[in-house]
Amino acid sequence: MKTSIATVTLSGELPDKLEAIARAGFDGVEIFENDFLAFDGSPADVGRMAGDLGLKITLFQPFRDFEGMPDPLRSRTFDRAERKFDVMQELGTDMVLVCSNVSQAALGGIDRAAADFHELGERAARRGLKVGYEALAWGRYVNDHRDAWEIVRRADHPNVGLILDSFHSLSRKIDINSIRSIPKEKIFIVQLADAPLIDMDLLYWSRHFRNMPGEGDLPVTAFTEAVASTGYDGYFSLEIFNDQFRGGSTRAIAADGHRSLIYLADQVRRNVHTPIGAAMPERAVVKGVGFVEFATDMDESVELVSLLRALGFRKTAIHRSKKVTLFEQGSIRILVNTDPLGFASAAYAVHGTFAYAIALNVEDAAKAYQRALALDAEPFRQPVVDGELEFPTVRGVGGGLIYLIDDTSPLGRFPEIDFEAVSDETGIVGAGLLQFDHVAQTVAYDEMLTWLLFYTSIFETRKTPMVDIIDPSGIVRSQVVENEPGTLRITMNGTENRRTLAGHFIAEKFGSGIQHLAFSTDDIFVTARSLRSQGFKPLHISPNYYDDIEARFGLEPDLTERLKAENILYDRDEHGDYFQLYSGTYGEGFFFEIVERRGYRGYGAPNAIFRIAALKKQMRPEGIPKDAV
Numbered sequence: 220m221k222t223s224i225a226t227v228t229l230s231g232e233l234p235d236k237l238e239a240i241a242r243a244g245f246d247g248v249e250i251f252e253n254d255f256l257a258f259d260g261s262p263a264d265v266g267r268m269a270g271d272l273g274l275k276i277t278l279f280q281p282f283r284d285f286e287g288m289p290d291p292l293r294s295r296t297f298d299r300a301e302r303k304f305d306v307m308q309e310l311g312t313d314m315v316l317v318c319s320n321v322s323q324a325a326l327g328g329i330d331r332a333a334a335d336f337h338e339l340g341e342r343a344a345r346r347g348l349k350v351g352y353e354a355l356a357w358g359r360y361v362n363d364h365r366d367a368w369e370i371v372r373r374a375d376h377p378n379v380g381l382i383l384d385s386f387h388s389l390s391r392k393i394d395i396n397s398i399r400s401i402p403k404e405k406i407f408i409v410q411l412a413d414a415p416l417i418d419m420d421l422l423y424w425s426r427h428f429r430n431m432p433g434e435g436d437l438p439v440t441a442f443t444e445a446v447a448s449t450g451y452d453g454y455f456s457l458e459i460f461n462d463q464f465r466g467g468s469t470r471a472i473a474a475d476g477h478r479s480l481i482y483l484a485d486q487v488r489r490n491v492h493t494p495i496g497a498a499m500p501e502r503a504v505v506k507g508v509g510f511v512e513f514a515t516d517m518d519e520s521v522e523l524v525s526l527l528r529a530l531g532f533r534k535t536a537i538h539r540s541k542k543v544t545l546f547e548q549g550s551i552r553i554l555v556n557t558d559p560l561g562f563a564s565a566a567y568a569v570h571g572t573f574a575y576a577i578a579l580n581v582e583d584a585a586k587a588y589q590r591a592l593a594l595d596a597e598p599f600r601q602p603v604v605d606g607e608l609e610f611p612t613v614r615g616v617g618g619g620l621i622y623l624i625d626d627t628s629p630l631g632r633f634p635e636i637d638f639e640a641v642s643d644e645t646g647i648v649g650a651g652l653l654q655f656d657h658v659a660q661t662v663a664y665d666e667m668l669t670w671l672l673f674y675t676s677i678f679e680t681r682k683t684p685m686v687d688i689i690d691p692s693g694i695v696r697s698q699v700v701e702n703e704p705g706t707l708r709i710t711m712n713g714t715e716n717r718r719t720l721a722g723h724f725i726a727e728k729f730g731s732g733i734q735h736l737a738f739s740t741d742d743i744f745v746t747a748r749s750l751r752s753q754g755f756k757p758l759h760i761s762p763n764y765y766d767d768i769e770a771r772f773g774l775e776p777d778l779t780e781r782l783k784a785e786n787i788l789y790d791r792d793e794h795g796d797y798f799q800l801y802s803g804t805y806g807e808g809f810f811f812e813i814v815e816r817r818g819y820r821g822y823g824a825p826n827a828i829f830r831i832a833a834l835k836k837q838m839r840p841e842g843i844p845k846d847a848v
């Protein structure tokens with residue numbers, strides 16, 4: 220797939236945009252006229268900058284309100300076009316995008332528009348240029364690619380072709396099969412954008428809420444499949460108008476864009492066997508969370524370890540060459556790394572005690588790694604001692620690590636190979652914790668789409684609709700990435716407001732990362748009792764909560780009493796019941812959760828407000844300012 224992106228997608232000045240676009244790996248760039256007008260240099264300077272970076276200028280755009288104008292406006296639009304052609308020739312691009320007319324002055328009529336395009340084609344041809352016509356979803360007469368195509372067909376000029384833009388076609392639910400019969404040489408370029416499904420005015424939706432393919436809800440893959448079925452082998456160009464992107468990190472947004480196109484090409488290649496993308500292994504099937512590793516130091520590890528012990532974890536092994544201890548319960552493994560050397564200690568120096576790494580147990584770690592790299596994941600390596608394992612590793616949220624392990628290679632036997640078994644003399648008995656239920660990451664709001672695309676493109680997962688979590692100090696957006704069997708569940712909470720619990724965590728931890736770990740049990744009451752006997756102090760939940768849920772769900776008073784006695788939260792969905800028990804907070808707001816699912820598929824979002832209020836109350840003395848609650 221030949222990739223391109225419009226400068227309008229990114230924030231910053233034109234040179235920064237071009238640099239980020241080249242660095243992300245795009246082949247081409249669409250120069251948006253406003254970016255050029257705001258730039259203090261000649262068209263030739265822009266052309267040279269792009270050329271030096273190895274970027275082809277795929278398009279100059281937009282040229283507005285052209286077709287169907289009555290005289291004398293008509294002759295003026297042709298004069299305007301000639302001026303644009305001058306700029307294009309200096310820039311070194313051969314194509315201009317003409318978007319359908321929105322002017323009140325415009326006259327309708329397919330033949331009139333076709334005649335105008337024929338003449339424009341003649342003028343363009345004299346200079347060796349091409350004209351592409353795009354139907355804006357809100358065009359006055361032309362707002363459907365089928366009509367734009369009919370105009371292009373009747374214009375009947377080799378220098379006039381069609382520009383398809385997934386947003387305009389999909390936002391208006393136009394049958395995309397209509398694309399299949401368009402001759403590929405008449406499709407001059409294809410623009411791609413996704414968007415979340417929001418019921419709003421088309422123009423406003425398009426100008427503010429577009430996002431990268433795979434980040435929204437539109438069937439962009441099916442659209443691209445229809446384009447691919449024509450044999451089209453030109454550029455696929457991202458054109459994303461998004462307020463957040465225009466205020467975001469230029470490089471990060473460009474990188475997301477490139478990833479989105481690789482992933483899209485991979486899906487199209489698999490679905491319709493059209494070789495539009497490079498072959499790569501399938502999305503990795505995750506069988507479970509292999510372990511979570513904390514970075515800490517000797518002093519701070521004391522409190523963490525006592526919390527793990529209170530949760531019923533036993534020390535089972537120590538690393539052969541590093542200061543790393545393995546704790547286990549059920550199939551849950553937690554590593555506590557106090558080694559003064561290496562990445563963990565660097566992560567600790569920046570963030571304090573922190574769950575900085577997570578191992579995903581996949582079917583085939585080598586293949587998963589290959590796919591991650593094909594999708595632009597950043598590889599990570601550090602020296603390992605001879606005879607010890609080297610996990611394939613990529614950088615994850617907040618600069619943390621994602622190790623890839625499997626059961627088919629020696630990687631899965633790391634506890635025997637890299638560790639030496641020890642026996643825990645503390646007499647700790649387990650509390651019935653079985654496995655990781657979910658890993659909750661708190662991320663800066665403007666990184667949520669980045670990580671959503673990262674997880675869903677590399678791993679066999681799906682996203683669930685974003686929900687709003689009510690923090691007493693503001694809204695936190697929550698997005699789940701999970702797989703069908705529930706062996707990988709990641710919740711991402713995003714916020715910009717540092718008075719929320721999530722925002723406080725990001726601010727004090729210097730960035731995004733894992734804020735809580737949830738473990739499963741198959742009997743929450745037995746677990747709660749056993750934890751209590753070992754000195755675990757659950758998060759105290761207000762008695763008012765229990766009066767409310769008794770009424771809301773029609774619970775038996777006896778059950779309500781048991782929940783209240785153990786500070787267990789309750790929720791229910793159409794699949795079953797959910798029970799949640801929380802620890803207090805540790806450090807800047809890290810905590811543990813224990814859940815029992817009886818068929819329930821969600822994450823207890825309705826309980827979040829009560830849980831957050833209780834956590835904040837507990838943190839208040841040294842944590843969040845009192846007025847934050």
Ligand SMILES: O=C(O)c1ccc(O)c(O)c1
Pocket residue numbers: 280281316318353355384410425426458
């Ligand atoms: O919003 C617009 O005006 C606009 C302009 C050019 C495009 O290619 C487009 O898709 C939208």
Ligand SMILES: [Mg+2]
Pocket residue numbers: 353384410458
């Ligand atoms: Mg467009």
